[in-house]
Amino acid sequence: NAGVTQTPKFQVLKTGQSMTLQCAQDMNHNSMYWYRQDPGMGLRLIYYSASEGTTDKGEVPNGYNVSRLNKREFSLRLESAAPSQTSVYFCASSFLGNTIYFGEGSWLTVV
Amino acid sequence: QKEVEQDPGPLSVPEGAIVSLNCTYSNSAFQYFMWYRQYSRKGPELLMYTYSSGNKEDGRFTAQVDKSSKYISLFIRDSQPSDSATYLCAMNFGNEKLTFGTGTRLTIIP
Numbered sequence: 001n002a003g004v005t006q007t008p009k010f011q012v013l014k015t016g017q018s019m020t021l022q023c024a025q026d027m028n029h030n031s032m033y034w035y036r037q038d039p040g041m042g043l044r045l046i047y048y049s050a051s052e053g054t055t056d057k058g059e060v061p062n063g064y065n066v067s068r069l070n071k072r073e074f075s076l077r078l079e080s081a082a083p084s085q086t087s088v089y090f091c092a093s094s095f096l097g098n099t100i101y102f103g104e105g106s107w108l109t110v111v
Numbered sequence: 112q113k114e115v116e117q118d119p120g121p122l123s124v125p126e127g128a129i130v131s132l133n134c135t136y137s138n139s140a141f142q143y144f145m146w147y148r149q150y151s152r153k154g155p156e157l158l159m160y161t162y163s164s165g166n167k168e169d170g171r172f173t174a175q176v177d178k179s180s181k182y183i184s185l186f187i188r189d190s191q192p193s194d195s196a197t198y199l200c201a202m203n204f205g206n207e208k209l210t211f212g213t214g215t216r217l218t219i220i221p
Contacts, residue, residue, distance in 0.1 A: 004154075040119070042213035043155070043199065058208065090154055100209060102154035 002026050004103035006091045012109045013081045021076040021106050023091030029101075031094045032074035033058075034066060036087040037105075043090065049074055081110045114138055117200055117212030125220050130187040134200035134212045137181065141202040141210075144176050146185045149197045149214065158198075159185065190219045 006023045013019055025032065033048040035058075045058030049068040063085060065077045074093075078085055086109050094100040117134045124130055132146075143162055147155035159174040161167045161183075167174045173186040183202075187194055200212040 040213060042117075043201075043209075043211040045208060048208065092154075099157055099160060102156070104154050105152070 004091055004093055004101055006089075006103040006106050008106060009104065010107045012111060013078075014111055015081060015083060017081050018077065018079050019081065019108075020078075021089055021091070021108075022073070023075065023103060024073045025091075025093040025101075026072065027093060027095070027101065028071070029093035029095045030071070032068065033092040033094075033100065034064070034074070034076045035090045035092060035102075036060065037090060038087050046076065046089075078108075081108075083110045086110045112137060114210050115200065115202060115212045118215055119213055121216040121218060123218045123220055124190060126190060126192060128190050128219075130185075130190050130194070130217060130219075132185040132187075132198050132200075132215050132217070134183050135181055136183070136202060136210075139178070139181060140204050142205045143203050144174070144183050145201040145209070146172075146174055147199040147201060147211075149199060151196075155199055192219045192221050195219050 004025045030051050034046040035043045037043050044060050047066040049055045052071045055066050067075045089106045091103040092100045115136045146159040148158045149155040161174045164176050164178045171188045175184040195218045197214040197216045199214045201209045203209045
């Protein structure tokens with residue numbers, strides 16, 4: 001049971017570099033999410049996609065872009081990484097919005 | 112003021128004790144309430160999900176919701192070292208977006 005799979009698990013970027021976090025789910029869920037988790041701030045929603053072809057901003061969307069490639073895949077792109085984007089990123093999915101399943105996380109450091 | 116407040120802890124209790132974890136919230140429109148458990152360097156996993164006021168029990172875990180006081184709790188009976196984790200409360204209006212508490216780090220001492 002793979003569930004929600006995200007890659008890479010660890011990444012170090014230099015300020016100004018770009019990168020894409022990949023996420024795929026095999027549970028046939030309609031909704032997918034990207035969260036970031038920071039000490040003392042909890043989980044904050046960056047973007048979400050209620051269905052294939054739609055995306056909406058969450059609480060902290062600035063500096064990020066997303067693509068819902070198909071029902072399975074939802075990617076998060078940092079076009080010009082900043083140190084403030086150092087965080088742990090979680091992809092998640094759900095069929096009904098209340099039961100959200102998370103991936104294992106991606107640790108990103110921007111230097 | 113944050114919409115959801117949760118004591119960050121850390122909280123340390125001896126094995127076998129009853130643990131009480133709590134969250135308060137400010138928006139009375141929240142309808143669904145969840146508790147997630149997160150082990151170190153792992154993603155959160157759903158532990159309990161409740162809708163109405165009252166108690167919901169699942170094994171050693173009991174989730175309690177008091178909508179009149181805007182207060183939710185998670186009780187862990189007969190706590191085990193394997194319960195050591197960060198516990199996150201979460202809630203929403205019935206739509207797709209969850210609002211999370213900051214999490215309480217719990218350690219069960221053998």
